[in-house]
Amino acid sequence: MQTKTESNLRRSAEYRKIDNAITRNRAKLRNNPDRQARSELIDTLQGLEKEMRQTPVYDAKHQTKLGYVRYADDFVILVNGTEEEAKDMKNKVEVHLKAMGLQLSLEKTRITNWNKPITFLGYHIHGELRIRGVQTRAILTIPKEKERLIRRELLKTSSYHHILEADAMLTMSAKMRGWCNYYKYANSPQAVFSRLSQKTWWFFAHFLARNRRSSIKSLLVWAKTTGKYKVVRKGNDRRLTFTIQNGKREMYLDLFPPKTAEIRAVSNKENWTVDLKPVNPMNWMQGRSAATRLTALARSEGTCERCGENPAEHVHHKNRMKTKRTMLAKVRSDTDQREQAIALCKECHLEVHHGNFNG
Numbered sequence: 187m188q189t190k191t192e193s194n195l196r197r198s199a200e201y202r203k204i205d206n207a208i209t210r211n212r213a214k215l216r217n218n219p220d221r222q223a224r225s226e227l228i229d230t231l232q233g234l235e236k237e238m239r240q241t242p243v244y245d246a247k248h249q250t251k252l253g254y255v256r257y258a259d260d261f262v263i264l265v266n267g268t269e270e271e272a273k274d275m276k277n278k279v280e281v282h283l284k285a286m287g288l289q290l291s292l293e294k295t296r297i298t299n300w301n302k303p304i305t306f307l308g309y310h311i312h313g314e315l316r317i318r319g320v321q322t323r324a325i326l327t328i329p330k331e332k333e334r335l336i337r338r339e340l341l342k343t344s345s346y347h348h349i350l351e352a353d354a355m356l357t358m359s360a361k362m363r364g365w366c367n368y369y370k371y372a373n374s375p376q377a378v379f380s381r382l383s384q385k386t387w388w389f390f391a392h393f394l395a396r397n398r399r400s401s402i403k404s405l406l407v408w409a410k411t412t413g414k415y416k417v418v419r420k421g422n423d424r425r426l427t428f429t430i431q432n433g434k435r436e437m438y439l440d441l442f443p444p445k446t447a448e449i450r451a452v453s454n455k456e457n458w459t460v461d462l463k464p465v466n467p468m469n470w471m472q473g474r475s476a477a478t479r480l481t482a483l484a485r486s487e488g489t490c491e492r493c494g495e496n497p498a499e500h501v502h503h504k505n506r507m508k509t510k511r512t513m514l515a516k517v518r519s520d521t522d523q524r525e526q527a528i529a530l531c532k533e534c535h536l537e538v539h540h541g542n543f544n545g
Contacts, residue, residue, distance in 0.1 A: 433484025
């Protein structure tokens with residue numbers, strides 16, 4: 187990294203001249219009470235600042251800068267320099283890896299220009315010239331195909347006709363939240379997040395309207411009347427979204443995208459506690475829907491319904507799914523399960539299954 191002194195020494199004479207003129211005129215503006223003179227100084231400053239934005243800061247380019255990103259055995263080296271410098275860096279990496287008994291993959295390794303985006307870990311990376319000067323900065327963008335893929339996933343979930351509302355809501359919320367959390371390190375991702383949030387709303391609204399055999403307009407009138415469509419707060423944000431009441435717990439369709447973050451702010455040690463077990467939208471086909479689980483846990487109020495002492499962590503389904511041959515039978519069985527399933531602690535659940543959950 188260059189120091190402040192090195193940066194100042196590299197500034198061009200033309201840029202330095204304009205910068206000094208701006209400093210002098212700002213000093214005059216602060217100490218001049220005359221209105222006419224102040225107006226003239228402001229006009230002069232605006233002209234100088236416009237000229238400054240169009241003038242390169244440096245006469246010469248700074249020495250080569252390197253950026254390095256690695257995930258498992260994949261890595262990318264960003265070289266702010268010439269093609270020869272990039273090739274030299276590639277040769278040095280090959281030598282270093284060879285000493286470790288490793289080698290670069292010829293199919294995956296290539297040298298390209300900043301103008302051509304590369305795909306790394308689902309992001310597009312390309313270079314962009316800074317506003318002032320001759321340095322290039324790395325830009326992370328979200329590929330269009332990735333946005334299309336998540337839309338297809340959300341549409342697929344909302345197209346299941348027999349899936350329960352709670353399962354659809356939890357699944358779509360988890361998918362959108364996980365996708366946005368992964369891409370929150372991109373440059374200006376909020377426009378994409380906003381589009382995805384709107385699509386998620388419409389997919390879920392069509393899902394509810396199809397199940398109720400009504401129009402979107404009639405659905406919203408019913409949902410507002412019953413309190414299933416209202417303003418929900420999350421932190422300092424608030425949005426109109428769909429909600430479901432399950433016992434004392436209220437669930438809502440998560441349309442709150444995360445704040446934009448910087449990749450450099452990610453530490454090596456993180457405690458990931460959200461979405462470690464993604465919701466499987468097909469569990470309802472085996473009579474293991476999220477609605478059944480949430481209903482049983484809400485009814486038990488967090489205490490094992492067998493021993494009455496330990497906290498409830500598991501849900502035991504009394505109806506055996508192996509005897510259900512058709513999908514319709516499994517769906518109907520899941521409806522019954524919501525009243526018959528019981529919340530158990532781990533010990534009691536093992537005892538009920540004779541020591542083996544697979545038995």
